[in-house]
Amino acid sequence: MKPNGIPPALLEKYLSGACTEAEKEIVEAWYASLQGEPRYLDHLPDAEQNEIRQEAFGNIRRELNFGEEEPVQTSLWRALPWRLVTGIAASVAIVLGVYLAVNLRTIPQPDITAKTDTKTAPLPITVFENTGMQIVRHELPDGSVVTMHPNAVIEYRAGFANNKRFVAFSGEGFFDVKKDKTRPFNIKSGDMVIRVLGTSFNVKAVKNQKKFQVDVVTGSVQVTAQGESFDKQEVILKPQQQALFELDSKRLISKTLPTQAKKEIYEPLTIVFEETPLNKVIEQLEKRFNVSISLANPGLAKCGLTANFESQTFSNILEILCTSLEVTYTISDNNITINGEPCE
Structure with a gap:
């Protein structure tokens, strides 16, 4: 059976860690089908062949640090021998294969897995777990601080990979995120992702409970829920607002918290x-x-x-x-x- 075509945009989405589980399976199955098919581009429609040429050429120019120099005319690209085009595409497939081989052995949070770079090895993963019976303060590479309850666990690339702020978190913790407009801070807890620039909020994502909870103290927070079995849901929270993600129904809701006589332990x-x-x-x-x-x-x-x-x-x-x-x-x-x- 000849391998089916795959949109270059989906490859780029896979390499950036933005694919759903279903999309990941499509890409990985496609890559597996390439083995023994060195001239797989010959089987694609002309329009898809041209799109892959343009995408591959752009990636190669960026890898060679051509930057914003004078653009190369597409006519020159079209004039290249098709055998050379096939060779370049095969090289792209090899690079993708290296990426798959490396990342399929890492932790299962694509958001905190760095892209493979031919010049720089992936940064090691830091895992910190509060194994005691007291609340502990843990400082992150960017100066942000998470105050973690017992049994809470946080994972991230040392120094934050690719200058991006991604962590995986489970348990309960209060995040005081250092403001950085150029680098949003992302927290992944199961199917829930929290995205902020600089603010303070409490996350409660205990695995054996039926709900994940986010409570905002200062600033604003974007909470997204997305998985294979349900459509993407998103809410924006302001201070004194709360998001609840129900694990059974896969429903994400938000509400404004009433003024209470007693404060929660994360409120100043x-x-x-x-x-x-x-x-x-x-x-x-x-x-x-x-x-x-x-x-x-x-x-x-x-x-x-x-x-x-x-x-x-x-x-x-x-x-x-x-x-x-x-x-x-x-x-x-x-x-x-x-x-x-x-x-x-």
Whole structure:
């Protein structure tokens, strides 16, 4: 059977990691069919042959760093011997084969897989997992920070591949993204992709739960859901808005959050303590935040805390509190247990 033609635009989409799973299968099946068919272009319609010539020639000019120099006339391209054209196209197929061989061995998030470059080897993948029972702060290569809950995992190319900011994330974490208009920041969680320039928001994408959730604190966020079994959906979120992606129904919805008496732990708050006993500090924090706090040792209740928290999230307040009183904590969802020795 002769190999079918494939649009050059689809090849470019594949190489940029923008294909759906179905489109990826088409490209990979096409490439597999080329083996043993060195003159496969002969089987394509004239219009497709010409399109591939133009696309291949443009790619070759860019690879040779011709840049924006005087354009080569298409008549010169047409005048080239067809055997040479076939050879060039076969070379393009070889390059694609190298790309497939490299990337099919990497992690299954195409958005964070760098293109193969003949001059530069792919950057290694960084994987960071919060294996402890406390919230931890992880800084990314561009200076953005993600505050990660226990069991949260983030993956990205070291230094961000191709100068693009792509991460894969699962679990719960608060992202404070450094603003960069030239490089949008993209987060992939399953079938959900979050795209921002510079803002702060909370992502909750725990694998065993039925919904993924995005809550915006500052700036704006674009949330997209797309997969093989459902059409693309997209919402734009502003502060105090939330997106919910239902994993069973594959439905993406957005809503504005009502003003609540208690804040979520990722929302900033200003609060002052002046030699306040820890049990009173806990009362205030439980009143202001949507949390439940207990003391493993009741003798901690009388420990005094003096601190001025200005526009601080709960996790920052908790870290400072524990450092000041020389205690530790564990967290499970919004339930916190403080551990330590009584104050003298």
